[in-house]
Amino acid sequence: MGPVDYRPLLEELGMAEAEAIHVLAAAEGSWQRLVEIRRVLAVLAIPRELAVFAVGSLGRFESSAASDLDFAVVYAADALDVQAADAARHELAGQLRARGHAVLDKTFRAPVELGALLGDIGGEGDTNLHLTYRALLLTEGAWLANAAAAEQVTDAIFAAYAQGAISRGRFLSSLQNDLHRYYRTICVDYRFKVESAGKRWAIRYFKLRHARKLWHLANLALFCQAAQLPDAERDLHLATLLPQPPLLRISTSLRALGGLALCAELLRAYDGFLAALADAGLREGLDRIDYAARLEDPLFQRLSASADRFDLAAQAIVQHLWIRCNDHLVRYGLL
């Protein structure tokens, strides 16, 4: 995927660039950061079989200078052993940290074997971690090193759903359900993080109300629109659109469903959220909000108002989807 440029969409919507200036800046900044990292990693001795992805805000083209770098490493056991993959991941993280990237050893702290991601989808051995990798690599995995290996991995993940002999569903609902499952998982994960693990609550709360919800809405809209395509075209359409950033997934789907104009307010509302996330001081301010006193906190009030505006824009889109695709939503998307 090349650079993401929202300007043609803004023009189509009759919006001024100033109305989505932070959306534009995040897309441009993310692209420049991706290119910089790719160039650094391209000349390192990384095993060719190791697929290295950016996920999170960078993979969605929504990152800012204040964003952490989440990078995911996937290998195939028949091509590389776990020790080699682990050593390469360690080296990569060190190189990126040395260049000022905030690499955190959280969800993506260790390489994951491709077969483990695909071998037990929905089974007892299918962990939150595996679900996270599948969902994010398909929808926001931008390669950082070994683009050819990375393409191979995302194609294999898509194929794991598409080639299901019995369970895939005419509308690829097996994949749609797993993406829904991931969304609900991170909603519940919020509970664990803030109640049990002592993590910062406010930034997670507002990410859930903006970025995560946008991601979910994008999948809902895309699958609604795809359901209206001829069967022979559906998988290609989904595989082509899923890696696009959420705002583009939504606008492409809404355009086809006669509701493109509804994206304008969504973009404006989301721009406010990206403006807040790009402000390091504001992020720090979020960390200081006392949950019990949040309703009196000006920063909480400001971001809550942004989230409410975003909800109204999302409501309008969901209502449109309901009118245009109610059969799909009842049978697959919602129930």
Next chain:
Amino acid sequence: MTLVFETCPEGQACAIVFDLIGVLAAPSWRELCGRPDLAAWARLKVGAIEEAEFWTPAQAAAYRGALALRGDRLAFLGRLRARGHAISIASNLARAWLPTVQAGVPAGLVERWIVSGEIGVAKPDPRFWAALLRHVPAGSLVVDDQLRNCEAAARAGLRSLWVPCGAGFEDRVEAALAAG
């Protein structure tokens, strides 16, 4: 949408002609450029300028480091070759990048390389397909990720299969072969 144009002449063995970047190999040069210069690319891909005029030595080194063939696609080509299909590659590619790609291809797998940087004309120009047709029979199957290239190939008397992404790649190629 999957497009399959034309058909293979009856009784004649058809070649399979694969595009390179986006089909067999990755990444595109654009993915290592902060601001891709399409005008400069238009000149580089037909050999009108040298790579040194296109980007910096550091960028050139990075692209060589990043450019690679997909292992699963090479394996698929190997299976097609074993079944008797002649494999050719037709690509819009700078001639300076060709050795990097060819180094990753097993000997004997690819019969013909038609590369824009070497022949001085690029897809979808009809002259590109005319050059290809000097090496493969009309009705051969062209597999490309760009729709306009597929349409141009069909106008030139080739069959074409549009593969905009990796979903179901092998199945679609096999179906196109079976349809021919």
